[in-house]
Amino acid sequence: MASGLTHEQAEALVQSHDPEHPANLICDLCRDFYKLGWVTGTGGGISIRKGEHVYLAPSGVQKERIKPEHIFVLPFAQSSLPKPGSQRDFLRIPSKEGLKESACTPLFWNAFTMRNAGACIHTHSQHAVMLTLLLPREADSFKISHQEMIKGVRLGGVGKTLRFFDTLEVPIIENTADEEDLTEGMAAAMEKFPDAPAILVRRHGVYVWGNTWEQAKTQAECLDYLFEIAVKMLLAKLPLVGDN
Ligand SMILES: CSC[C@@H](O)[C@@H](O)C(=O)COP(=O)(O)O
Numbered sequence: 679m680a681s682g683l684t685h686e687q688a689e690a691l692v693q694s695h696d697p698e699h700p701a702n703l704i705c706d707l708c709r710d711f712y713k714l715g716w717v718t719g720t721g722g723g724i725s726i727r728k729g730e731h732v733y734l735a736p737s738g739v740q741k742e743r744i745k746p747e748h749i750f751v752l753p754f755a756q757s758s759l760p761k762p763g764s765q766r767d768f769l770r771i772p773s774k775e776g777l778k779e780s781a782c783t784p785l786f787w788n789a790f791t792m793r794n795a796g797a798c799i800h801t802h803s804q805h806a807v808m809l810t811l812l813l814p815r816e817a818d819s820f821k822i823s824h825q826e827m828i829k830g831v832r833l834g835g836v837g838k839t840l841r842f843f844d845t846l847e848v849p850i851i852e853n854t855a856d857e858e859d860l861t862e863g864m865a866a867a868m869e870k871f872p873d874a875p876a877i878l879v880r881r882h883g884v885y886v887w888g889n890t891w892e893q894a895k896t897q898a899e900c901l902d903y904l905f906e907i908a909v910k911m912l913l914a915k916l917p918l919v920g921d922n
Pocket residue numbers: 719720721722723736737738739779780781782800857
């Protein structure tokens with residue numbers, strides 16, 4: 679293997695009895711996310727960075743049925759965004775024929791490099807998608823205030839938690855034909871909105887990150903709740919910002 683690891687060393691990267699090991703967690707969390715409708719039909723997923731290792735699910739597979747032996751591992755030490763395919767310097771590639779790393783890899787990498795995130799979740803939640811359809815076509819962000827669940831979201835996804843009287847703003851970017859082509863748009867939105875904890879992708883879903891997998895998960899839950907209630911508020915013609 680290009681990484682210089684022996685086969686045994688590479689396999690040891692994904693083999694652990696610890697349920698909190700990233701390779702076990704990705705499988706476990708994807709099963710939970712599937713039940714929420716976040717990763718059905720192979721879409722969506724989660725990547726975890728632990729120290730210098732980034733753990734990734736395979737592309738185009740039933741995410742709720744992934745096993746630890748299907749997990750890819752990349753070194754985070756690669757300073758620039760890893761290029762697709764062979765140019766990526768994997769520490770571990772699954773032996774199962776035909777598996778390729780998630781197409782979301784460069785988007786997860788945005789969260790790791792630009793926010794120093796420890797995990798990034800991508801969902802195809804219908805709450806996120808409906809919200810992007812109900813907001814005006816020209817809107818480049820979603821804003822909401824005066825909701826208790828805003829307090830579960832962190833500044834920039836990794837900073838201090840927001841307060842009840844803060845307005846949460848999540849940028850919206852346009853979808854592209856291929857997942858990888860969202861990479862630059864996501865990075866540009868993260869630069870323009872440094873306080874945003876997530877990026878909505880119109881007609882597609884959302885990317886949410888956090889310092890740890892626990893924080894990424896709870897923030898994804900708070901945001902999904904806020905997207906859902908915002909959809910209901912818009913349908914009820916209630917304003918999203920303010921307490922009238
Ligand atoms: C229903 S297919 C959706 C995918 O193309 C994509 O949007 C996605 O989120 C998952 O990409 P994947 O490469 O399977 O991890």
